[in-house]
Amino acid sequence: MASEHPAQACPACKTAVDTAAAEPLARIACPACGKKIRVERAFDHFVLVETLGVGGMGTVYKARDLQLDRFVALKLLRRDLGGEEDHKDRLQQEARIAAAVSHPCVIQVFDSGTDHGQFYVVMELVDHGSLDDLMALQPRIPEQRVLEIGIQVARGLRAAHRRGLIHRDVKPANILFVDEHAAKIGDFGLASTATQRWGIGAWKWITLGSPTPKGFGKST
Secondary structure, X not given: OXXXXXXXXXXXXXXXXXXXXXXXXXEEXXXXXXXXXXOOOEEOOEEEEEEEEEOOOEEEEEEEEOOOOEEEEEEEEXXXXXXXXXXXXXXXXXXXXXXXXXXXXXXXXXXXXXXXOEEXXXXXXXXXXXXXXXXXXXXXXXXXXXXXXXXXHHHHHHHHHHOOEEOOOOOHHHEEEOOOOOEEEOXXXXXXXOOOOOOOOOOOOOOOOOOOOOOOOOOO
């Protein structure tokens, strides 16, 4: 495992630029010529491509898996939290919880690890927006569409419950679309086992928003 990020060459003047302190995919100025360069980042064999969302404890990126030549979603723990074992342990547990559920209506977890001192979780990339996005674009969602989404989410939650898991954070931002018809439930960061007492063993990794479902379930 690499201990630090290597210097990055400026495309204009070829000066080696130290990007270790910069955030992934940020644009920083070359100290020699002033040209803006994009900070490249790879964690093990996952190369970050695009920022998808930012939360209180970290960021979700679109990444390319160089081993399997596919795009995935990568959750990265904030750098300043990397030294706190409690956060790492909780994220590792989140990865285990989600990976234990295999169902078409649940976002699949592929991998997790630590590189450059930062913990990450690799998941299936579901990039056709969330129910949150759909509600913003279409305030009055047809009843049939609502039923289709609800049934798929219920199937995913049932699959999780059969593994002894309770999601505890079901909301529009955590319901993502594979395409126009297929929905999946994701973000098990607040999940607990069914045997845990409420209020104990809960944690949250990233939240992209808590919208008010105005017009949800009303037909046009």
